[in-house]
Every structure is written in C-alpha cells, then in structure tokens.
Amino acid sequence: MPETRIVRRGDSAYEAIRTEMVWNELTPQRFPEMIVRAESEQDVQEAVRLARSRGLRIAVRAGGHSWIGSPVRDGGMLIDLSALRQCVVAPETRTAAVQPGVTGGSLAAQLAPFGLAFPAGHCGSVGVSGYLLSGGLGWNSGAWGPGCASVRAIEAVTADGHGVRCSEHEHPDLFWAARGAGPGFFAVVTRFHLRLWELPGAIVQTAYTFPLDELPAVAAWTTEAAGRLPAGVEASFLLGAADPALSAAPYRPKVIKVTATAFAASHDEAVRSLEPLRTCPLADRALSRQIDEPVSYESLHTTSGTLWPEGRRCAVDTLWSDDGFDTLLRRLAPFVAEAPSEQSFVLAPFWPASRNRELWRDMAFSALGDTYVASFAIWTDPEDDALNIRWLRDTMGAVEPLGTGHYVGEADLTADPSRAERCYAPEDWRRLEELRARYDPEGVFHTYLAP
Template identity: 30%
Template sequence: MSIDTAKGILGDATIAELEAALRGTVVRPDDADYDRARAVWNGSHDKHPALIVRCAGTADVIRAVEFARSQDLLVAVRGGSHSIAGFSTCDDGIVIDLSCMKGAVVDPVRRRVVAQAGMTWGDLDHETQAFGLAVTGGLVSTTGISGFTLGGGVGWLLRRHGLASDNLTAAEVVTADGRVVRADAREHPELFWALRGGGGNFGVVTSLEYQLHPVGPQILGGLIVYPLEQARQVVTGWRDLIGGMPDELTTLVNLMTAPPLPFLPEEVHGTRVAVVLGMYAGDPAAGDAAVAPLRALGTPVADLMGPMPYTGMQSMIDPLWAAGAQNYFTSAFVEPSDAALDAVLRRHLTTPTPNSELHLHQLGGAFARMPADATAFSQRDAGVLCNVIARSPDATDFDSHIAWARSTREEIARHGRGAMYVNFTGDAAEDKVRASYPDAVHRRLVSVKDTYDPANVFRLNQNIRPSQAS
C-alpha cells in the first residue's frame, strides 16, 4: 500500500527497497502492530508517522537517515520514548526507533561501559551493577539513556559524580549526511562538547560510552513523608541544610498528593504532603549520620530511608510513572530564597490533579565543579532545579492543567535567570531554549549545528537552529 505524506507519496516499491536494506523491520500504518509501535510514554502525544523503522544496529540507522533525506521526510528519533515534548514521534514523517538496540559491554577494569542507545536506565543498571558500578541515571528506570544524557541527565549520583553527560566519554553518531563518526575529546571534539548538554540536535547517537563509578550494590536511600502543615518548615529547613551536605548525598523535595500506598497511613492518602527523597552514594553506615538531619525537619508520617539495593532506588518511583498518562513538564533553575520557596508552596496548594507535583532538586557538588566550558550544559552555579509537573490519567481538561504548569513556572522562574532544564521542557519553545544557554554557549552550539546538520534535519528536539535557518 502506498503511503501519503506531507511531502508526497511513498510507493510500495520504495518502501520495499528500504526494508530490503535493513536487518531490522519497517512498520507501516496498515500493519497490525502499528498502533502499539507508534505509542509513546507521554499519552499527550498521539501521532501517526508514515513509517517506523525499528533499527537492529547502526547500519539500519544509516539507511533510515538516508531514506528520510531522499524522501524529504520529517525525522523523529526514539530511544526510551520518554520525551515530554513528544519529540519521539511525529505525524507523516519517519520514526527512527532505536529501542531494539540494547547491547552493552562493561569493562570493569577501566570502569567503562559502551551501551547502545536503545537501552533504558533499568537495562544499563542491570549490566553495570553486576560489577558494582554505575553512572548517573534517571529517576525512573524506564527512561532511555540517550535523550536523558544528551540533555544533561539529573539523577541520584549528580552531587557525587555529576550529570550523566559529564560522564559521557565518547559517542557514536550518525550525522545528517549518513556518515558515522566517533565523538570524544580527540575526535570531533566540538561535536563531543555539544552532545553533552545540547540535546539531540546534531545526529542520531547510536552508542554511548560512559565513565563508571563504584556504587552499590547496597546504598542508603529512600524517602521521608511529612504532612502538609509541616511543608513550610520542611522546605525551608531542607534549604538551610543543603549547603552543608556531603557530596555523597543528593536530595530532592517532592510536593505532591499522597498516593494510596500501603506504607502510608490511610488518613494521609489523598492529602498534600512534602516528601524528602535522597540517596547517599557512599558507605551506607556513614550515610546514617548524613541523612539524620532530614529526619528532624518535622514529625514524619512515614520514614522509608534506609539500606536498599541501588537498583531499588533507581526504580522506586516507577509504579507512579507508568506509560500512557497525560504529562506536561516545565522547569526553572532558581535560588531557593524565602520568596522563591513561598511561591513554590503557594503553587503546591493549587495543583490541578492528584498526580501533579513540584520537585526541588538539590544541585551543587560535582555538578557545580565541572568547568563551565567543558560541556554545553549551563547553569552550573544554580542552587536548585524546580520541576513543575502536570499529570493526569486522561485528557479531560488537560489544557487547563498545562496552563497551571506554565503559570507556575513563570512565577517561580522570577527567582532565577529564566533558564530551564531542556529535558524538563514540555514545549518546543525556541525562546526558552535560547534563554537556557548563555550567549557564548549558544553561538558555539549553532556553529556545531552548522557543521553537522546545516539543513536542520534533526529538529524534533529543543532545537538549536543552524545559521541558514535563523
């Protein structure tokens, strides 16, 4: 069956020629598994691509990129499909699906891993924890490693070992003209710099090499739940503590509605709470003293902070973040002044659904010590990252929930420099992207874009527009 696209018609023979060149498979709109194949984690995005190419390896990615260029098709690249803004899919274009590419080779002596870009953090942690090693990964284990890393990568090892992107030592990239290049500190160093914080702007990353660190298998981590009436003292007390915390400890405060979980008292279910989460990435015995002040922020209704497997910490909140719900995230780097925290607490009282949340991520430590010009990721001197989440199991009135998130972000962002974390950006918003990179960094990113993707083939991302498209 021929397929109509925004650019014309793809005939059966053309598609068959592509399929014959692949080790993977092509999914067409009339295939039985098309609806499953086109679905992404964020239920807000219901797109209908002309083709989905399930790549079995780098050669398939090359063929898919060449095909997309030859047919002038819009390109979406999918790893774990967690893109909040829906960049993992598109209407009428081609989805280059990397999710079958899940190989990993761990070198425990050099403490390195080379991982294919279709892996999730659960996949990668499974491989590296066999050797007691890890790299900063996502807070939800079903998140794909590639998009997470290219945008920065905030996780439980951030203060001890930096962002995921800080630990990227090399990447294999298929460029817009179908070349395969290795980007590292010696080969294509400008591309390597841009990949660490500049997002998926510069090509299809097919494998990533990370520096690993001794972590686990047992760590000290978990959460402490405080009632709403103690939220102000918890948040301000947490703010006063974070400047003196050891680098081994990374924390966040989640202002949320308590779900009906068995470890919470029934009288708390459905009420607003302040949850302090944290992980100590060192000797668990030493961690007890480090987390003790978190237990003294108020009178907890539940304390689940203790020894656990690192993989347990990495997947602890997975049940709350299953695929299919409506999601909109936005974010702001802020300084946690009294006025900023007042704004956060006010907005917590107006969350539109029980699933909507505000997170305050602690920064500093190794994250802040990375030299400002070493990677494209900026805002190294920010105190806190605030993530604003609108989430609902269905689409009913979700536009109003998005409006709540945007207005919340705008109010909170007044207490920072206007920058946001590009991985927590629910819109393809050029002004927000521009505000998130200092002028010199943005100019350098545009230069890399001009070199590797001057036609902006890879534009489904928080886009760095090439000069000719400016």
C-alpha cells in the first residue's frame, strides 16, 4: 500500500486528519496509532493484512456520523472508507451497487432520474455504511422497512484480509450480522447491493406546533390518530425550541411539534392518507399549522439536516419502550423545558414497521419496543460540554426504567457498560458473540465502544 495513504500518530498531518474522522465537533480524546485512507477495495484488504502483521486492532469509518465517534479508538488502525463513493444503478432490475462512502442524499439524487428511491437516513449527509450496518431507521420505513431490509448482498473483507460476498445464500451468518451489528461488526463492508423502490409519485406533509404545556392533550390525540394512519405515513413528535418565525422574543419558547409525512403514488392518495390528522380538536391551540403541503424526496433530506447542523457539538441517546408516548413524553418534557441549549430536542417517531415482524426477518437488527424516543444534546461552546452531556444523561435516565432496549445506531454506548448488549434481543446478542468468535477469533476488529 502506498505510504501516502497512511498517516501515523506523530505525523504533522495526523491531528487534522484525526479530527476529520468525526462529523461531531465533540471530537473524542482517543488516538489511533495509524489512519489508512483507502482509495480502493484492494486498499482495504491490504490494510487489514497490515494491521494483522503489526498486531493492530481495526476500527472502520465511512461517513463519520457516529455521534460518539466510535471509529476513533485508542491505539490500533482506523480504516477510512470515505473516498469509496461509487454508485452503480441498474434501473431494469431496481438494484444498485453502492460503496460505503456514498451518502444518503447523494444516493437519492442519483436514483431520482430513474424514478427510484431507497429508505436512506433522514439526514442526507449520513454515509450509507454506518447507517445500514446499524439497521437503518430512515424515510418511509413503515412501508419499506429498515434500510438494512433492502440490502440484498454485501462484499466484505474479513479478519484474514480476504474478500467475500455475503447474502442469504453465501456466508448467511455474516450477512445476518451485517444487517444490524453496527459499530461492532467484525468485517469491513466495501460494497452494498441494494434493492430499490419506486419513487413515490407524491409526498405530502401535515404539521401542527403547540405550546409544550399542551403536551398531554396533544400526545393523546396524536397517538389515537396515528393508529389510523396507513403504513406509508411517517409521523413523529418533536419537543424543543420553537422555530424563530413563531416568536419575536429573543427567547424561543418550548413547543411540541407533530409532523406527518405521507408517501403515495399520487397527490390525492397522499392527502387521503393524512385524513386522520386533518381534523384536529386542538387546532385552536396550535401556534402554527401546515396542512397537506407537497414536498420533494430530496428536500426531506435537506430539511431534516437542519436539525443536526454542521459545526456543532452533539450527543444523543435512544430508548425503545412498550409504554405509550403520553407516558414517555410527560417524563421528558420537564427536561426539554430546562435544557441548557435551545438547540437540543427530543424526537419521538412512530415506527409502524415495528408492528410488521416480517420486515425484520433474519437480521441482527430488530425493533425492541412499541415506542421509540431519542434525545439530542446540541451546543456550541466547549466549556458547556459537561453541562450538556449531564443534561442528556439525566433526560434519558428519566425514562430508562421504562426501557426495553436501545438502537445501536444512535445509542450513547459510553453511558453504561451494558448499553451495547441492550441494543439487541438476548438471543441475537449471543449469536453475534458466537459469530465474532468464529469470524474474528484473534480479535482483529474492535468490538463495541464502552465507558
């Protein structure tokens, strides 16, 4: 491998490149001995062999959107896949072969001319690799399922430095693990083979914003109405600061926002699917209303990205639960009201796909509860790090007793030694550990980050 693709700790460029490995401005104080910037799939094989020869444990990075900077570990080798951005679309078979550095927004743009789509992540700048390996809770998952359900095969480099193809019929155990093992996956995926979906003919949104103290009534109404929405409607709660346009005062009041996005073949069908939310008994209390507004698939990625802007310090944690949103959000609302940063918020999406167990068939990833919440601490000043991380831990601690598990793609694995294990059903965790022992008996790959 050319030396120009290897950066060692102590090199003049090392620190700048190390900080590039994480999108989050909250760069972890962990230092790999070596960073390899792969430019081809052959580079990846050579990097794995080099690591083995020098006794270096391997971590892998593609898009860099891991909230906790999981790929950046002390010691060992970090393999950077961000330059692998090839995307080959086969519209006649509705498939695509995608390298790990491709982002969700880029993938959507390349598929749109063919009238095709993929359930990529909500934030368009997220790379497909970490998203798909973690399961992938993305757009229109109620109809399309988690992103990893549309992965038909992968190409990967295993701990011995050799390339393999994995699918339901080739190395099926490794394929099972690749769909959900997240940052603990014990191989390097160099290409994903994806099943594509027909681009919806229409996407329509309805949204209401209410004062935060209206939460009990809003949660009850929305939960009842959401139960009557078809699978092609994605609904969510957001608890946070009001949009600046809603307040003339310097202080942005805290609100609860209900948003529903309908994916359908036609505008009329999309509008009909939003009918349960059209008549709102609380409408006179709303601070704003947006009814049946058409949006594009590309704009969904762009708009969602504004929730997680570049150049911020971020921390997040998640929780699955079998308790209702009214219970969970009542516990979370006081913390939102007192958040030290007005950029922080709680997101609580309805995942209708969790009701359809067929969508989760034969993969490491699964929905571990009927409801799901994610708290995002977002701030700017490094002096406020401890304050905001404590807010996140206290906020999630309020609902942790009601939890049934976490989502590995956005869980704060540094919060508790058991966090990674609690991202899986017990039998799936045991299977992952057994497969790790089989495919990586020498521990070439780093396992899950822990406190």
